[in-house]
Amino acid sequence: MTEIHKGLAGVVVDTTAISSVDPESNSLLYRGYPADQLAERCVFEEVAYLLWHGELPTPDELAAFQGRGRSQRALPGAVIDAVLALPTTCHPMDVVRTAVSIIGAHDPSAQDPSPEANLAKSVRLLAQIPAVVAVDQRRRRGLDPIEPRDDLKFADNLFWMTFGEVPDPVVLRAFEVSLVLYAEHSFNASTFTARVIASTLSDLHSAVTGAVGALKGPLHGGANEAVMATFAQIGTADRAAAWLDAEIAAKRKVMGFGHRVYKHGDSRVPTMRRWLGTLVEHYDRPDLLDLYLALEDAMAARTGILPNLDYPTGPAYHLMGFDTPTFTPLFAASRVVGWTAHVMEQLASNSLIRPLSLYDGPPRREVPARP
Ligand SMILES: CC(=O)SCCNC(=O)CCNC(=O)[C@H](O)C(C)(C)COP(=O)(O)OP(=O)(O)OC[C@H]1O[C@@H](n2cnc3c(N)ncnc32)[C@H](O)[C@@H]1OP(=O)(O)O
Numbered sequence: 357m358t359e360i361h362k363g364l365a366g367v368v369v370d371t372t373a374i375s376s377v378d379p380e381s382n383s384l385l386y387r388g389y390p391a392d393q394l395a396e397r398c399v400f401e402e403v404a405y406l407l408w409h410g411e412l413p414t415p416d417e418l419a420a421f422q423g424r425g426r427s428q429r430a431l432p433g434a435v436i437d438a439v440l441a442l443p444t445t446c447h448p449m450d451v452v453r454t455a456v457s458i459i460g461a462h463d464p465s466a467q468d469p470s471p472e473a474n475l476a477k478s479v480r481l482l483a484q485i486p487a488v489v490a491v492d493q494r495r496r497r498g499l500d501p502i503e504p505r506d507d508l509k510f511a512d513n514l515f516w517m518t519f520g521e522v523p524d525p526v527v528l529r530a531f532e533v534s535l536v537l538y539a540e541h542s543f544n545a546s547t548f549t550a551r552v553i554a555s556t557l558s559d560l561h562s563a564v565t566g567a568v569g570a571l572k573g574p575l576h577g578g579a580n581e582a583v584m585a586t587f588a589q590i591g592t593a594d595r596a597a598a599w600l601d602a603e604i605a606a607k608r609k610v611m612g613f614g615h616r617v618y619k620h621g622d623s624r625v626p627t628m629r630r631w632l633g634t635l636v637e638h639y640d641r642p643d644l645l646d647l648y649l650a651l652e653d654a655m656a657a658r659t660g661i662l663p664n665l666d667y668p669t670g671p672a673y674h675l676m677g678f679d680t681p682t683f684t685p686l687f688a689a690s691r692v693v694g695w696t697a698h699v700m701e702q703l704a705s706n707s708l709i710r711p712l713s714l715y716d717g718p719p720r721r722e723v724p725a726r727p
Pocket residue numbers: 363574575576577579608609610611612613614615616617659661664665666
């Protein structure tokens with residue numbers, strides 16, 4: 357009897373040296389380092405370097421690495437034009453997906469599969485996706501694009517390009533923490549998509565374009581946006597329990613809760629939850645934290661299901677001033693590091709990813725003869 361592993365749940369597909377998610381110890385390690393320690397102690401670029409190179413950079417290596425990224429932040433004119441030409445009715449993740457594809461089409465080394473070229477393309481994509489996210493949010497608000505600044509680190513420049521100002525250091529720190537926590541998570545759906553595409557020996561931009569599409573769904577990265585939609589529906593903390601009862605009765609899933617791998621809580625949530633608390637104080641929005649806690653408590657009491665990283669990140673990005681549909685693009689701006697690290701790892705020891713299926717359609721039958 358063929359055993360079916362629906363959704364590949366519980367199936368170990370390959371090895372990886374990039375990160376490990378351990379539900380038993382509730383830990384997430386990037387190249388051996390606890391992700392929560394990296395989030396509290398490192399700038400995002402150090403973590404990107406670690407995920408790509410396997411080791412944390414020395415100060416000189418970090419400076420050189422940051423210099424490479426900063427000099428490539430401006431989008432090619434053709435990419436800006438293409439983004440500005442897209443209808444504002446489309447989702448911002450459609451814009452990121454399309455932009456990554458166009459960036460690939462303009463990249464002279466797009467078809468070069470060497471590790472050096474793939475690393476250079478990854479550095480470029482990491483540098484340029486923030487510009488796509490920023491230009492898109494601005495055009496939807498009727499605002500012109502803002503040129504990137506090469507005197508700012510990644511997180512600060514993303515704010516600059518989006519809002520034309522750099523916020524309080526505590527806001528920047530909270531944002532940087534979210535970027536580090538979002539950067540990598542082993543064989544999640546979008547990363548696996550990237551690895552499947554890479555396994556056919558397709559190019560890096562194709563793999564990232566596919567990964568963006570997979571991240572968009574609300575069962576994956578799209579959940580951080582959905583959390584704000586949920587909060588808008590509930591309104592105030594006192595209505596959370598009744599709202600949840602109705603959702604459970606209707607057998608609807610509550611976005612931002614549950615996880616395929618963690619069954620005792622997402623290892624990243626405590627760190628991001630602490631920073632959400634800091635943001636709530638900074639922006640003086642205790643009502644938002646009350647609502648957050650009321651739904652979390654009601655969910656735990658009724659289902660025992662705990663929040664995942666998208667739950668604290670959604671309200672954190674809201675407080676920072678990002679438009680809700682921009683939340684998943686922000687996730688993509690960070691996760692591109694993990695995707696590309698996995699593309700390079702896949703190619704270093706490639707085997708075409710092609711599972712089997714059990715056919716359960718009609719038995720063999722003859723096509724009716726034609727007159
Ligand atoms: C960064 C990230 O991508 S983290 C994930 C973000 N996604 C979300 O927040 C979407 C909401 N969560 C979910 O849909 C799920 O928890 C998933 C898809 C993340 C993981 O789910 P799976 O491992 O496939 O478990 P599955 O969906 O089968 O759920 C198991 C049971 O728990 C229930 N359950 C799981 N998550 C939720 C939820 N968020 N709300 C309500 N019930 C849930 C399911 O209904 C199911 O119940 P049943 O056995 O009575 O049918």
